[in-house]
Amino acid sequence: xxxxxxxxxxxxxxxxxxxxxxxxxxxxxxxxxxxxxxxxxxxxxxxxxxxxxxxxxxxxxxxxxxxxxxxxxxxxxxxxxxxxxxxxxxxxxxxxxxxxxxxxxxxxxxxxxxxxxxxxxxxxxxxxxxxxxxxxxxxxxxxxxxxxxxxxxxxxxxxxxxxxxxxxxxxxxxxxxxxxxxxxxxxxxxxxxxxxxxxxxxxxxxxxxxxxxxxxxxxxxxxxxxxxxxxxxxxxxxxxxxxxxxxxxxxxxxxxxxxxxxxxxxxxxxxxxxxxxxxxxxxxxxxxxxxxxxxxxxxxxxxxxxxxxxxxxxxxxxxxxxxxxxxxxxxxxxxxxxxx
Numbered sequence: 001x002x003x004x005x006x007x008x009x010x011x012x013x014x015x016x017x018x019x020x021x022x023x024x025x026x027x028x029x030x031x032x033x034x035x036x037x038x039x040x041x042x043x044x045x046x047x048x049x050x051x052x053x054x055x056x057x058x059x060x061x062x063x064x065x066x067x068x069x070x071x072x073x074x075x076x077x078x079x080x081x082x083x084x085x086x087x088x089x090x091x092x093x094x095x096x097x098x099x100x101x102x103x104x105x106x107x108x109x110x111x112x113x114x115x116x117x118x119x120x121x122x123x124x125x126x127x128x129x130x131x132x133x134x135x136x137x138x139x140x141x142x143x144x145x146x147x148x149x150x151x152x153x154x155x156x157x158x159x160x161x162x163x164x165x166x167x168x169x170x171x172x173x174x175x176x177x178x179x180x181x182x183x184x185x186x187x188x189x190x191x192x193x194x195x196x197x198x199x200x201x202x203x204x205x206x207x208x209x210x211x212x213x214x215x216x217x218x219x220x221x222x223x224x225x226x227x228x229x230x231x232x233x234x235x236x237x238x239x240x241x242x243x244x245x246x247x248x249x250x251x252x253x254x255x256x257x258x259x260x261x262x263x264x265x266x267x268x269x270x271x272x273x274x275x276x277x278x279x280x281x282x283x284x285x286x287x288x289x290x291x292x293x294x295x296x297x298x299x300x301x302x303x304x305x306x307x308x309x310x311x312x313x314x315x316x317x318x319x320x321x322x323x324x325x326x327x328x329x330x331x332x333x334x335x336x337x338x339x340x
Contacts, residue, residue, distance in 0.1 A: 004197065006324040014323065015040040017330075018055060020337035025059035027069035031094050038093060038124050043325075044318040045311035049189035050124045052325060052333060053196070057123055057266050059336050066263035067091065067121045075099045081106050081113040084249075087120025092144065092272050095120055096129045103276050104136050111281030115274045116249035121267050122146065126166035127180035127308070133276050134168035134176030142166045144272040145245035148254035149224045150184045151207065152239075153232040158225055160238035161254040161270065162188055163245065167307075170279075171295065172288040179308035183238035184226040191217045191226075196326075246271040 009017070018036035027035065035058065043051035061067035071090020075098055078084045083103055087095040099115045106113035126142045133140035146161030163183040171177050182188075186205035194201055195217035204213035206220030206227055213227060214220055228234030246253050251271020260268045279287040295306050 005327040007327055007330060008322045008324050010322045011040055011044055014043050017333055021055045021059055021333055024337050025062040027062055034094055034097060038128050042125060043323045044315050046314050049193040052329060053193060054123050055333055061265050064263040066265040073098050081110040083115040085117035087117050089119055092117055092120040092122040096274060107138055107276035107278045112277045117272045118249045118251040119269055121269060123267060125180045126164050127178045129274055130166045130168035131176060131178045134170050137170050139169045139277040139279055141275045143241040143244045145242050145254050145270040147268050150226045150228050150238055152235045159255060160242055163238045163241035165241060169291060172292055175312060177306055177308060183228055183234055183241060185229045191220055195221055244273045248273050
C-alpha cells in the first residue's frame, strides 16, 4: 500500500476551510460557524473520520435540497423539565445549541431536564452536545437514531442506525469525562475512511455480499449491513436509542428511508434526546469525590484509561502541531469551496 501524500494544516486553517465549504454549499453564517467548529474539533480530538472527511456529506445534504442550510429551530417548553424542538430541517447541533442555556437552567431548577428534537439531521460526534453541559457542572446523556444499516443479532437485513450515544460528567480539577460511541461495531465513517486509505478493519464489522462477517471495508460498504457491538447486547442498546431518539422525539425511524433516497443523502431526519442532570440536586454532596475515585481506579490500571480521555492527548498534539490531511481530500474540498 502506498503512503498517501499529506499536508499539515493548523486548526485555524481547518476551520476556515470547513466554513468555506459549508457556505459554498448554501449554509448560513451562524450555522456554518457552528458546524465548522465541530469539524475542527473532530480533526483535533478524533475520530478524524468525523472531521474534514464529513464535509462532502454535509455539502451534499444542502446542495441536494435535503437539508435546510438556513434553518431556524423552534424550541418550546412542554413540561416543567422538558423542552421539545423542531430543527426546521436543519442540523440537530444548531437546535441543541439554541436550547442549551434553557436546558441547563431547567436542570438546575428541577434536578433533571430533557430536550428532544425532530425534523433534524445529524452528522458528526454527539459529544459536542454533552461536553458543554458537563463543563457547566451537569451530567449529560445524548442519543440519536440514524440511517438503518445495523443488522440485529441473528438478522439478515438492517433495522437500526449506527445509533450513537454520548455521556459526559464534570471532573474536579480536570477536563470533563466525555465519551461518544456508536451502537455498531465500527462507525460508518471509520469504515469509509478505511476504504479510502486502502486497509482492512481490525475486526469483522459488517456483512459481505455472501452474508458473512467481514473486515473488508469495501465489501461492507457494498451491503451497507453493519454488525452491532457486543452482538445481542449492542443490538439491545441500538433498540433503546431508537426508542429514546426517534420514538420519544417523533423523528423518522431508521428504516424509513424513502425521502432520503430521493435526495441521495447519507442520513435521515432522525430523532434526538439530550438529558441533563444536576448532581447538586440529587443529595450526594460528595458526587465529585466519587467521580475522582472512579477515575483514579482506572488510571494506572495497566493500559486502561478513563473513557474518552484519549482525545485529550490528541487535542494537545493537534493544537501544537496541526493535523496532517490527505492532499487528495484537500483537492476535493478546495473544489467544493470554490464551485465553478
